[in-house]
Amino acid sequence: MRENKYDDPDFFENYGQMPRSVGGLNAAGEWHVLQKMLPDFTGKNLLDLGCGFGWHCIYAKEQGADLVVGVDLSEKMLNIAKAKSEGLQIKYLQQAIEDIDFSKEEFDVVMSSLAFHYVKDFQSILQKINYCLKPGGTLVFSQEHPIFTARAEQDWIRNEKGEILHWPVDQYQEQGIRQTSFLGHTVVKYHRTLENIFNALIAAGFVIQQVSEPKPSKEAIAAWPEMEAENKRPIFLMIKAVKAGT
Template sequence: MKQNKYDEAEFFGNYCQMARSTQGLKAAGEWHELQTMLPELKGKNVLDLGCGFGWHCRYAREQQARSVFGLDLSENMLQRAREMTDDPHIEYQRMAIEDIDFAPGQFDVVISSLALHYIERLDQVYAKINACLVQGGTFVLSAEHPIFTARAEQDWHYGPGGEILHWPVDHYHEEGQRVANFLNQDVVKYHRTLATHLNELIQAGFVIQQVAESKPSPEMMEQIPGMRDESRRPMFLMIAAVKA
């Protein structure tokens, strides 16, 4: 299934009001960690899968990437990305991640930020990503953490006064579809265990280089209300891997 909630007017309107939509990477809670996992981008050909507003595409060019190709299924996302981009070395195209079919070795680096939890058959996508990378090329991804996706409710357990008690985890090993509420809409996501994420990358021909589980920066915990609770469980999983 190729879900495209971002081209629905109400959903996209809600998304546009999020801090990461208005302020970019500096408002993305995981960016301070994900940024350190990226390889040297200077002179590299970069692919961004699920590029959204193009924040990572423009960052790659700021780091002197040779070329950047941003891909997204949502026309709304791509329209906003084009409006925010003035760079002939960045190209945007509408395409589902599942449909990628690039030439072998076309890219040096592939990035995907918070898009892969919408995809059912990640093993197939990982194989396609491996094929389009040069030997020794790097794949860096972020996705919702398995602790976060295990329950479709994706919410804290609250006490009688509405206070946060803990983050419940259940049905962890029951992989597959979850219908979660995100931006006041039902959204289909796919839960897979941490082991499945890693093993499918290995089976696709990658060597795992680094794994990180998101936690807020000290600055965010001081400046953003409620951010301290985000350190009580990881919301995002980040992996850096290279083509073997």
């Protein structure tokens, strides 16, 4: 996550043209599932890791959250987030996810959307999250699915006409760095197996409550027909867990 591609002008411009950047949460194919996994925010303290444009921070505040803190390494992302949440009491911090240092049991909810596959030391982040969560507090996060991250190419197998045939899976058991192409740039991501992800959560003191491999909603496909292909394989993994203890 310390690689800050999002402040590159060309990368940021391309990112800003993605459906979820333009249309917000309802334009994110997985939102209809993620929304149901989130707890009641009324009176709660939320930490959003990799908050981006601040969509989830704004949603939590509108749902009655008390304290909302968004963390992101990108200055450009945070500038957009601040503009979109003007008038709302949301605190934004520019720092890497790996560098968070919050007080013990400061938050009721920690969430992260599509950021953890950029983090090298997943176990360390989970330990920090557990420390700043209250007992019984909730962690909800999404990341790129291990089926998606296994190959560095992250692309479909197509026929001679360019039509999608299938999604290849290879090197699944070889965890670690993947040099991938995203929005016309080389980006560093980290591949982990499902086994590694689940066991890391358990080792960090979490109880897994729900797992989802969401399909895009019918509404999202109607608006962006290219999302239909996402039904061929999971692109996202979403997990809801709670900190053990009462």
